[in-house]
Amino acid sequence: MNPVSKLGLVLITAALSALAGNIFTLQGPGLTITYSTGRSLGPQKLSGIYLFLKSYEYRVTISCDGKALFMVLRLEDLLSSAGNLEEKALIKKVVEGWSEVSFRPERRGAYALLVKNLEESRLSASFAVFTTKVLEVDFLMDTMVAITIGVFLVVIGLTLNAVSQRRLRK
Amino acid sequence: MKTLTFIKWEFKSLTRLRVILPLVAFMFFTSYLGGELSGVVFVSGENVRLENLASMLGKTGVVSIEGIYLALAFFSAILVPFSLTEELNTGILKYYLSLPISRFKVFLAKFLACYIVLNLTSLTAVYYKMFMTDPRNFFRFLAVSPFYMLQPCLMILLATLFTFSVSLYFSVVSVKAWHASLYSLFTLYSFYTVRLVNPRLRWYLPPYMFFPASTSMTGIFYIMFFSVFLTLSSCYIFVRRLEVA
Numbered sequence: 001m002n003p004v005s006k007l008g009l010v011l012i013t014a015a016l017s018a019l020a021g022n023i024f025t026l027q028g029p030g031l032t033i034t035y036s037t038g039r040s041l042g043p044q045k046l047s048g049i050y051l052f053l054k055s056y057e058y059r060v061t062i063s064c065d066g067k068a069l070f071m072v073l074r075l076e077d078l079l080s081s082a083g084n085l086e087e088k089a090l091i092k093k094v095v096e097g098w099s100e101v102s103f104r105p106e107r108r109g110a111y112a113l114l115v116k117n118l119e120e121s122r123l124s125a126s127f128a129v130f131t132t133k134v135l136e137v138d139f140l141m142d143t144m145v146a147i148t149i150g151v152f153l154v155v156i157g158l159t160l161n162a163v164s165q166r167r168l169r170k
Numbered sequence: 171m172k173t174l175t176f177i178k179w180e181f182k183s184l185t186r187l188r189v190i191l192p193l194v195a196f197m198f199f200t201s202y203l204g205g206e207l208s209g210v211v212f213v214s215g216e217n218v219r220l221e222n223l224a225s226m227l228g229k230t231g232v233v234s235i236e237g238i239y240l241a242l243a244f245f246s247a248i249l250v251p252f253s254l255t256e257e258l259n260t261g262i263l264k265y266y267l268s269l270p271i272s273r274f275k276v277f278l279a280k281f282l283a284c285y286i287v288l289n290l291t292s293l294t295a296v297y298y299k300m301f302m303t304d305p306r307n308f309f310r311f312l313a314v315s316p317f318y319m320l321q322p323c324l325m326i327l328l329a330t331l332f333t334f335s336v337s338l339y340f341s342v343v344s345v346k347a348w349h350a351s352l353y354s355l356f357t358l359y360s361f362y363t364v365r366l367v368n369p370r371l372r373w374y375l376p377p378y379m380f381f382p383a384s385t386s387m388t389g390i391f392y393i394m395f396f397s398v399f400l401t402l403s404s405c406y407i408f409v410r411r412l413e414v415a
Contacts, residue, residue, distance in 0.1 A: 018201070018202065021198065024203065025202050031206070048213055049211060050211040075218070108302075142305065
């Protein structure tokens with residue numbers, strides 16, 4: 001087996017093992033994250049958290065003592081928003097008192113969970129994120145891409161081997 | 171024969187072993203068993219602190235060390251005795267030493283070849299996990315905060331050096347390869363099982379002491395000193411004391 005085929009085989013093994021590890025971690029309990037602004041959120045101000053989300057199912061319960069806007073944004077959307085956060089938000093919900101939002105990100109990555117005060121006075125808001133672990137479809141797809149590249153490398157390596165052997169026979 | 175040629179030769183002979191694919195599989199699988207990071211970055215306003223996110227991603231890699239420690243211990247205990255003690259028993263080492271090359275260079279070549287193989291697989295496994303945590307922004311974080319992103323690399327180099335030095339020492343003092351493997355495994359696993367006996371002690375022993383957030387630099391210095399001391403002792407025994415019949 002030539003080095004190209006070996007590299008392909010290593011890539012396939014690595015991708016499959018990582019997928020197995022990823023599936024194995026589904027056994028553990030889902031994370032719960034809580035966040036509170038206290039009394040510090042001024043009028044039209046934003047507050048929240050950044051975190052790395054996977055393509056699990058998330059349920060967020062939001063409570064506030066006024067009118068607030070809850071938003072979920074991708075990091076890259078946030079960086080390119082130029083002040084128009086509400087347009088770029090994947091999830092946005094106006095909350096008065098208590099509300100609940102469920103979502104499942106299409107791709108894993110860095111996300112921002114933000115609360116915006118819509119009142120003209122100070123406001124207190126809090127939210128809790130509950131995670132339900134499910135099979136990460138995007139991870140599975142990425143693994144398939146890696147495996148395809150691996151298979152491609154193995155095939156190329158074997159073809160090169162066959163060609164060189166044919167030349168030697170001639 | 172030049173040292174570099176000998177290192178290449180050793181490296182190739184290691185990669186030809188059938189242990190490489192299981193090594194890769196074990197490393198990639200166990201990198202996910204170190205636990206998930208539950209951290210968040212608190213923000214106020216629209217200013218995004220990418221360094222904090224990069225730090226979190228770096229910690230994801232460091233946490234993986236707990237998972238890959240067992241794989242490191244296991245494969246150090248297989249690769250190093252195979253490269254040293256087994257070759258001593260089969261007579262291949264005698265052939266090497268008959269070549270116009272010093273014992274130190276033979277030791278150096280074997281040391282570097284095994285160390286590179288172990289490090290390459292563990293680093294690839296950990297950085298693959300980090301990359302897969304956020305494929306879209308991975309390189310952005312790397313550009314913004316290379317220190318945090320390279321922190322797992324330093325910790326893995328240290329963790330590998332530790333497991334590797336223990337196996338190396340037992341390889342040069344043991345008569346048979348399986349003896350060396352057994353002693354290394356027993357020693358390295360005993361550190362790991364201490365946490366079951368007394369969880370408080372775990373922060374002073376590998377693999378937990380490699381976590382920069384939980385330990386002081388003094389602990390890391392001690393483990394590095396211990397690893398370098400064991401490696402130099404092994405080198406001395408190999409060069410000066412080892413009898414090749």
